[in-house]
Amino acid sequence: MLHLRRKLPYRPTERMNVVSYPIRDIVMEAKREEAKGKKMIYLNIGDPPLYGFESFKVIAQRVKSALDENYKGYAPSEGDEELREKVAKIEKCKPDDIFVVAGLTEGIDFFFHSFIGFGEKVLLPNPAYSLYLSKAKQFEGDTVFYRHDSNGQIDIANLSKKVEGAKAMVIINPNNPLGSVYSEKNLAEVVKLCAQYDVPIFYDGSYDQLIFDGKLIDFRKIAKGKVPFIYGSSLSKVFNNPGARIGWVAFHGEKWEEVKNAFFLLCNQRLSVNWEYQKAAAAAITDPSYPDYIADIRKKLIERRDAFMRVATNLPLSFPVPGGAFYAFxxxxxxxxxxxxxxxxxxxxxxxVFVPGSGFGRQEDGVYFRTTFLPEPEIIEEAFKKIERIL
Ligand SMILES: Cc1ncc(COP(=O)(O)O)c(C=O)c1O
Structure with a gap:
């Protein structure tokens, strides 16, 4: 008997049943097609360097000099002091309110780990970036989805029916996967509702510099003093350096002391984030050439969004016009x-290669998929020509 049991393969735990990441899970199937000799166009992942977007140069320069300066040990768990001070200045809060994380991914994980308990209601957008769905399940929260209207704005009437009793609300703006940008008015209405029901907000600003048609939106100004919130961002999308694995979260408002202590413990447990890249982040976020750099990136993204629109609007497809980030749903x-x-x-x-829409939450009213429009116009055109025949 013992002998037989040894022959059985090891099995992962039941906990693993809720872990998924549809944006990459589909790649395994794509690789099998590729192995058969098929050329693949990958439109599943928002990885700008993969499509020729140059990372902000200051980052690589400062990484090199930081390594020469011997920033090779463990950094402070909660983050490099210089970086926390600089982020605090931008966020208009104290360095103690800032935690440096291994990409906003880790910030999201820490947020659910420290704040969402068993059966506690967490409001997520539908559709939502897949990681939020997975984390809510992993930490056994009760996910309640809020809807968007046909312009991709948060449907306030729908939200007002769901907000009561929520432990937290997640806002992703610009939204992944929708590509929509919530207006200041829309956000102010959300803040008002959350304040009324004392629901704090986790604001995912991963794409906050990538708004195409108008001025940037500063959620901090809209929410400050009205409702407690956490603002998260990273080097991944707005500096085009996802490989750096550097992000940060800023706690705003008075009520977070105990949650900040919990973040501290979680940070301690994983020791630290790459020190040389933290030094690079500190240099990058205050570099005077950044506004010109990001203006160029926006211009390039607008060209690619427009190329995508030209091909996609001739097909039997519908979607809100992406006003930011680099996706369409x-x-x-x-x-x-x-x-x-x-x-x-x-x-x-x-x-x-696309991502199925259900990877961003169950879609009741039809069949959806997400694409990125990061590649060059000819590639986007080629991809949508290829799928024309199967629509
Ligand atoms: C909305 C959103 N939040 C967070 C992340 C995580 O990014 P990172 O961990 O690279 O900062 C992503 C990545 O695609 C994202 O789209």
């Missing part, structure tokens, strides 16, 4: 496809 306007995964697999056979 697309509904298929034909009855041919009943399940998003079937469509995504058919697209794979054509050589194009």
């Amino acid at each position: 697309i509904k298929i306007n034909s009855s041919k496809w009943k399940k998003d995964i079937d469509f995504v697999r058919a697209a794979l056979k054509q050589g194009v």
Whole structure:
């Protein structure tokens, strides 16, 4: 008997049943197609350097000099002092309110770990960046989705029915996967509701510099003094350096002391984040050439968004016009496809990799998929020509 048992493969724990990341999970299937000799266009992941977007140069320069200065040991768990001070200045709060994390990914993990308990209600946008769905399940929160209107704005009437009793609300702006940008007015209405019901906000500002048609939106100004919130960002999308794995969260408002202590413990437990890249982040976020750099990136993204619009609007597809970030969340306007995964697999056979819409929450009213429009216009065109025949 003992002998037989030894032959059985080891099994992961039950906890693993809720861990998923659909944005990368689909890649395994794509690689199998590639192994058969098929050329693949990867439109599944928002990884700007993969598509030729140059990272902000100051980062690599400062990483090199920081290594020469011997920033090779463990950094302070909560983050490099210089970086925390600089982020605090931008956030208009104290260095003690800032935690440096290994990409905002870790900040999101720490937020759910420290703040969302068993059965506690957490309001997520539908659709939402997949990681939030997975983390809410992992920490056994009760996910309640809030809706968007046809312009991709938060549907306030819908939210007002759901906000009461929530432990927290997550806002992603610009939104991944929708690509929509919530207006100041829309956000002010959300803040008012959250303040009324004492619901703090986790504001994911990963794409906050990537707004195309108008001025940037500063959520801090809208929410400060009205509702407690956490503002998160990173080097990944607005500095085009996701490989740095550096992000930060800023706690705003009076009520966070105990949660900040919990963050401290979580930071201690994983020792530290790459010190040389923290030094680079400190240099990057205050560098005077950044506004010109990011203005160029915005211009390039607008060109690519427009190229995407030119091809996609001629097909039986509908979506809110992306006003920021680099994604579109697309509904298929034909009855041919009943399940998003079937469509995504058919697209794979054509050589194009998308993410099924259900990876961002269950879509009740049809079949959806997400694309990025980061690649060069010719590649976007080629990809959408390929899927034209299966729509
Ligand atoms: C909305 C959103 N939040 C957070 C992240 C995590 O980014 P990172 O850990 O690279 O900072 C991503 C990555 O795609 C994202 O799209």
